[in-house]
Amino acid sequence: MLEIDNISVRFNSFALRDVSFRVEQGDYLALLGVSGAGKTVILEVLAGLLKPHDGRILLHGQNITHLKIQDRHIGLVYQDLSLFPHLNVEKNIAYALRNRKFSKKELQSRVSQLAGQTGVPHLLKRFPGTLSGGEAQRVALARTLASDPEILLLDEPLANLDVKLKSGLRGLLQQINRSGKTIIHVTHEYMEVATLANKVAVIENGMLAQTGTPESVFRHPESEFVAHFSGVKNIFPCRVDANGTNSGLKKAILGKACEIQFVGKEEEGNGFVMVSQEDIILSEGPLDTSAVNQLQGTVKEVYLSGSSMEIVVSAGVDFVVAVSRKSFEKLNIKPEKAIWLNFKAYSVKFLKS
Amino acid sequence: MLRNWKLGLVFMFLSGLILLFIVAPLLGMFLQTTGDQYLETIADVEVRRSIRLTLLASLTGTIIFGLAAIPLAYILARKEFPLKGLVNGLVDLPVVIPHSAAGIALLGIVSRGTLLGKAGDAAGIQFVGGVAGIVLAMSFVSIPFLINAARDGFAGVPSRLEKAALNLGASPWRVFFTISLPLARRSIYTGLVMMWARGLSEFGAVVIIAYHPMVAPVLIWERFASFGLAYARPVAAVFVMVCLGVFVVMRLLSKKQIHVRN
Numbered sequence: 328m329l330e331i332d333n334i335s336v337r338f339n340s341f342a343l344r345d346v347s348f349r350v351e352q353g354d355y356l357a358l359l360g361v362s363g364a365g366k367t368v369i370l371e372v373l374a375g376l377l378k379p380h381d382g383r384i385l386l387h388g389q390n391i392t393h394l395k396i397q398d399r400h401i402g403l404v405y406q407d408l409s410l411f412p413h414l415n416v417e418k419n420i421a422y423a424l425r426n427r428k429f430s431k432k433e434l435q436s437r438v439s440q441l442a443g444q445t446g447v448p449h450l451l452k453r454f455p456g457t458l459s460g461g462e463a464q465r466v467a468l469a470r471t472l473a474s475d476p477e478i479l480l481l482d483e484p485l486a487n488l489d490v491k492l493k494s495g496l497r498g499l500l501q502q503i504n505r506s507g508k509t510i511i512h513v514t515h516e517y518m519e520v521a522t523l524a525n526k527v528a529v530i531e532n533g534m535l536a537q538t539g540t541p542e543s544v545f546r547h548p549e550s551e552f553v554a555h556f557s558g559v560k561n562i563f564p565c566r567v568d569a570n571g572t573n574s575g576l577k578k579a580i581l582g583k584a585c586e587i588q589f590v591g592k593e594e595e596g597n598g599f600v601m602v603s604q605e606d607i608i609l610s611e612g613p614l615d616t617s618a619v620n621q622l623q624g625t626v627k628e629v630y631l632s633g634s635s636m637e638i639v640v641s642a643g644v645d646f647v648v649a650v651s652r653k654s655f656e657k658l659n660i661k662p663e664k665a666i667w668l669n670f671k672a673y674s675v676k677f678l679k680s
Numbered sequence: 681m682l683r684n685w686k687l688g689l690v691f692m693f694l695s696g697l698i699l700l701f702i703v704a705p706l707l708g709m710f711l712q713t714t715g716d717q718y719l720e721t722i723a724d725v726e727v728r729r730s731i732r733l734t735l736l737a738s739l740t741g742t743i744i745f746g747l748a749a750i751p752l753a754y755i756l757a758r759k760e761f762p763l764k765g766l767v768n769g770l771v772d773l774p775v776v777i778p779h780s781a782a783g784i785a786l787l788g789i790v791s792r793g794t795l796l797g798k799a800g801d802a803a804g805i806q807f808v809g810g811v812a813g814i815v816l817a818m819s820f821v822s823i824p825f826l827i828n829a830a831r832d833g834f835a836g837v838p839s840r841l842e843k844a845a846l847n848l849g850a851s852p853w854r855v856f857f858t859i860s861l862p863l864a865r866r867s868i869y870t871g872l873v874m875m876w877a878r879g880l881s882e883f884g885a886v887v888i889i890a891y892h893p894m895v896a897p898v899l900i901w902e903r904f905a906s907f908g909l910a911y912a913r914p915v916a917a918v919f920v921m922v923c924l925g926v927f928v929v930m931r932l933l934s935k936k937q938i939h940v941r942n
Contacts, residue, residue: 397847397850422850423848426848
């Protein structure tokens with residue numbers, strides 16, 4: 328339905344290069360990347376605020392690359408929201424409706440409906456300068472929805488909101504998407520992707536690093552950059568030992584002294600190994616299990632992470648391990664304590680450099 | 681601490697000196713004019729007529745040329761084009777040239793033999809020695825005040841808001857009238873007041889194009905040249921009072937607008 332085909336934009340110090348992806352009707356696509364990766368540039372190109380130097384944008388098969396901003400039917404909610412400061416909330420929401428020549432009655436009814444949908448009916452007479460961040464975000468959403476866009480573009484919509492407001496707004500975005508609206512959502516937060524999107528495109532230095540469903544991208548990252556976004560904290564550069572093959576397992580050498588085994592086809596070379604912090608079991612001694620990777624280390628640091636604990640264990644390299652509070656107390660974990668790390672070869676993923 | 685105290689004292693002294701420099705001559709003029717002289721001057725038909733003409737001519741020029749100047753200010757604020765610096769310089773030109781020279785220059789394009797002069801004659805508009813010429817001269821010297829203020833006002837409107845309006849399906853016309861213009865209105869209003877006020881006080885350019893009908897600055901000059909300071913001062917005092925009165929009202933209206941918006 329929306330097809331971005333080899334879009335390139337060049338600035339003095341930055342370039343977006345050959346970005347291509349496809350969004351189907353009703354999709355919720357997250358554009359994930361660090362600040363300055365080019366995510367917002369993609370949104371601005373889609374909205375028509377920036378002209379691409381190369382490539383084309385097709386909406387329902389129609390080439391809209393050079394269509395005027397106001398004729399695209401692609402609504403953009405800016406990160407700074409850009410509410411009109413001289414108009415109250417009601418007039419902000421009605422702005423797009425007035426462009427569409429609604430009758431006064433229809434206009435009022437549509438404003439009420441949008442205000443109700445976004446949870447701002449009590450704010451209609453307020454001016455943007457008096458709204459909180461969460462309220463302003465909802466008003467900006469209502470204003471853009473009023474233009475009935477084919478695609479809704481959101482630039483970091485959950486940034487700068489506290490946990491409670493984020494949760495409420497996340498629910499609203501899900502509701503809008505479920506009503507059939509196609510959404511493209513720019514973010515640098517892995518959790519936003521995991522909870523909202525059915526597709527993700529990871530952007531790195533102006534290029535598309537990987538696309539797919541969040542599950543496929545985060546389970547099978549194709550680069551270290553993507554792996555970092557998956558929330559995995561144990562990503563280590565390594566060298567595959569050509570002579571280390573044993574019963575189908577490969578040996579990866581991390582740092583100077585740490586060796587771990589993994590299942591893979593790589594003969595030799597450099598790359599990265601990653602182990603999810605949830606896949607590592609801590610014990611006070613070697614375990615008699617099928618886990619082939621059993622490393623002795625020392626507890627370096629202990630952090631509280633939500634309802635669980637994060638333990639940093641130094642075993643040649645620093646592994647991060649997630650444990651429950653119960654396990655933490657049972658093992659009497661404290662800094663400097665000697666401890667064993669246990670994980671399966673299957674838990675180790677290898678990424679070639 | 682001591683140094684800060686000394687700095688404050690020096691700054692206050694210099695500020696007081698400047699304020700005195702502005703206020704003292706005006707205050708002297710008001711105080712040296714007696715009550716009888718005020719009443720006599722206010723009753724003088726010629727004075728009343730000239731003050732009314734001055735106010736209306738400047739207002740007319742501000743409205744007519746203001747309409748055309750606002751789009752120019754918008755272009756200067758928003759668009760990049762070759763020789764933009766030169767255009768910005770041209771806008772300021774009327775401020776820096778002697779106003780008598782501005783009058784001579786204007787006379788060159790509106791006198792009877794010129795294209796504009798002939799067109800004016802055909803349309804029944806008399807520039808030389810006429811109200812139209814006064815409006816033209818006042819506008820010529822005062823229009824930079826409006827253009828500069830409006831340009832700064834438009835430049836202060838985030839272009840992101842205009843793009844957001846376009847993104848909501850508004851035409852460029854609607855964006856200009858509903859977003860750019862309202863958000864720059866404080867600066868435009870200030871520019872209009874400044875243009876109007878500057879037009880009121882114009883003497884040099886006006887006197888060359890139209891000695892008659894007499895605007896207030898020309899009448900003050902004529903009274904001074906013909907009868908001396910004692911006859912010119914009351915007219916000047918009354919004219920300045922009227923100008924100050926209108927100026928204060930406009931400032932209050934402007935503040936009220938800002939208050940309402942906030």
